[in-house]
Amino acid sequence: MLKGRHLIEPNDFSLDEIESIMQLADNIIANPEGYSMVCKGKLLASLFYEPSTRTRFSFEAAMLRLGGEIIGFDDPNNSSVSKGESLGDTIRTIECYSDIAVIRHPREGTARLVSKFAKNMPIINAGDGGHEHPTQTLTDLLTIRKFKGGYDNHVVGVCGDLLFGRTIHSLVKMLSRYQGVKFVFISPKELQMPENILNLLNDGIYKETTNLDEVIGDLDILYMSRVQRERFVSEEEYLRLKDYYVLDKKKMKSAKKDMIVMHPLPRVNEIATEVDDDPRAVYFTQAKYGMYVRMALIAKLLGVEDKNDKCI
Ligand code: CP
16 A cells, blocks of 8 residues: 555565556556546645756646646745755645655755655655655656566666766666666766665676676666766866767667667767667657656555546
8 A cells, every 4th residue: 555655765665566556657558538637636746956857847747637736846945945944844834735745855865854754745755866766766667667568587787877876776776676687887987886786786686897888789778877967076077977978879789679778867968869769769758657657656645546436
């Protein structure tokens, strides 16, 4: 039962609970009209302390497409945060008005912290610093399910900024819970996967390399990521590393015919736009699935009912 629960990191939910979200997302994709009023009378608070396009818009679109409504901010300076109000007081106040809240914050651990203040309102982590991004992981799972038929036994290449990439940390933790998944971590030495994530993985299920060309032909899924300027202390270091990998048509020639290229977006230079027309490039469909999976998540956490009066 997911009603009333918080989602702070992917491991907060069991695999069965995640499967129930995926099945509901499938149903919503097949019959969006059937769910267009299930959240009528419900309010989602959208609290973005850090910029976003996909996560914010897809959450807001999700709630509106479920028949609910939204309040919130994308610039905390327009709220009483700018007067020095604490996060705890902000959440306790928002809870007076809303049924569910989504929060993105640049500081790691913020979503977990604010969930302690919310007594009757599910909190969804929409990204906390370089830590976790669990709804991106749900998006990624739905994409893999749709394009690869399931999660088991894939060789997953994860390329780019593995040090600061919260989408990557959440995805790797999640996929490692499925059978037979193997990872190839592709990054410059300076941006390697942190020890705390590697320590969670069984021996033999991952290898690390700096060379994308050498491994691309082995992959079932290539998950590209952006080198994140906002996480670097040194601009010089960012400029040195930002174009370390550029996936282009030439590289794609070495990939399997059924490999898929995923990316949480935004993209900067790491995938050349010439790759966008390749049928294996699924990142914009992935962004669309993000809305459907967030519809399913909101409906589950609110415990709302569908047209047949069944609790979904
Ligand atoms: N994937 C993702 O989190 O994108 P935004 O930063 O645009 O929300």
